[in-house]
Amino acid sequence: MGIVKLKDRIDHFDYLVQHKMTGSPQQCANKLRISKSHFYTFLEELKALGIPVRYSQKQKQYEYFPKGKITFGFTVFNTINRIEMEKIKGGNNFLIKTRACPYILDRFSCRLAKVNRKIHEYFILYR
Numbered sequence: 001m002g003i004v005k006l007k008d009r010i011d012h013f014d015y016l017v018q019h020k021m022t023g024s025p026q027q028c029a030n031k032l033r034i035s036k037s038h039f040y041t042f043l044e045e046l047k048a049l050g051i052p053v054r055y056s057q058k059q060k061q062y063e064y065f066p067k068g069k070i071t072f073g074f075t076v077f078n079t080i081n082r083i084e085m086e087k088i089k090g091g092n093n094f095l096i097k098t099r100a101c102p103y104i105l106d107r108f109s110c111r112l113a114k115v116n117r118k119i120h121e122y123f124i125l126y127r
Helices: 001-016 025-032 036-048 082-087 107-115 119-124
Strands: 051-055 059-064
Touching: 001 025, 001 036, 001 059, 036 051, 059 107
Parallel strands: none
Antiparallel strands: 051 059
16 A cells, blocks of 8 residues: 555544444444454554554544544754854844853854843843
8 A cells, every 4th residue: 555545544544533433343344444353453553653543432432532633744843053043143042141241142142242242131022
């Protein structure tokens, strides 16, 4: 089975669980267009992935316990390089303590503090 087809099947199962429409194992297998035995294999694979799915005898349907949702996707980590960090006045010197300036934010504010302490405090407060 292709990955896209498997993703669609998992999404459809998740939709059925979220809307409380799974029904019995046979009914759920029919809704997913697979056999009952394949459905049990599918459930075991979901459990192996860490998805907490169980059958509720009281409600006669499948549910997540604890409640949740299956999500797929790609997360982009916002990474910036050293040059970009220096442009935004943070960089690798952010909140480094030195003898000249006990609480500097970057090289510029340190030089500013050497010239005038009040300007330095204003710069930090209203940055």
